[in-house]
Amino acid sequence: MKLIGSTTSPYVRRLLMWMKDFQYDFEKVDIFNSADRAKLVEKNPSLKIPMLEDGDTIVLDSGVIFRYLSQKASLPSLSWEQENLLTLIDSANDSLVQIFLLSRSDIDTSADKLYFRLQRERFDVIFGELNKAAEQGKFDEWNYASLSLFCLLDWVEFRARYDFSKLPALVAFHAEHATREEAKASDPRL
Ligand SMILES: N[C@@H](CCC(=O)N[C@@H](CS)C(=O)NCC(=O)O)C(=O)O
Incomplete structure (x- = not known):
């Protein structure tokens, strides 16, 4: 494989x-x-x-x-709530990757234009929701949804794409999981 x-x-x-x-x-x-x-x-x-x-x-x-x-491997599937959280993570991640590619194409993604305003609104709403979900313990279990959240947070930090420093539950979640062996072994900065 x-x-x-x-x-x-x-x-x-x-x-x-x-x-x-x-x-x-x-x-x-x-x-x-x-x-x-x-x-x-x-x-x-x-x-x-x-x-x-x-x-x-x-x-x-x-x-x-x-x-x-x-x-x-006959592993359990995600619950519908975890699927929804994953959809939020994917939605932010997809838009962030597109914005990253536009920046690499020398397009000013901070411009006050409809497309960029929609994406910025999406980022604020989704990161706020993810912070709330983390506060409520919805990412306490280490599963595919929570490790996808970790990868999103670590990627936005690595690429300086979104500042989540004012969202304490996300900051704590990111710091907690950054020490995992699999997180260190797959660090994109290395
Ligand atoms: N929905 C896809 C998204 C994958 C994706 O966007 N990958 C990016 C790299 S982070 C890519 O290959 N981008 C190439 C492009 O957009 O041309 C998945 O979950 O695998």
Whole structure:
């Protein structure tokens, strides 16, 4: 089994952290490198990472890979509440990745324009909700939803994409899990 992705993607990192007890190889790709893109497009026309190769089976998208492997290993699925929290995490993460790519394209993402205003509103609302959920203990269990939250928080800090320092439950959650072995081993700064 082979997981394909980069070490800086928060979606890939979720799986690197979650799959610590699985036997697999990790193949690094750089989504900005044309040779790597040519290799990727043959099996993954979405040109997004992560992807998983399991024999002849190709699985695209971190959430689908999580469900595929959970089913294969007879692991429990997430509750509907955890699924909703994961949707909030994905929604913020997807918009943040798009804003990051726009910044890398020399577009001023701080501009007072509808698209950027909508995204900024989304970030404030979602991070506020995630902070509330953390306060209520909804991320106390270490599962795929909570490790996805950790990867989001650590990515926004690493890429300086969102300042969550005024959200104490998220600050505490991030600090608590940053010391985990799987968090240290998958640190995108290394
Ligand atoms: N829904 C996808 C999102 C994956 C995603 O956006 N990956 C980013 C890297 S962090 C990517 O490959 N972006 C390439 C692009 O947007 O062109 C998942 O959960 O796997």
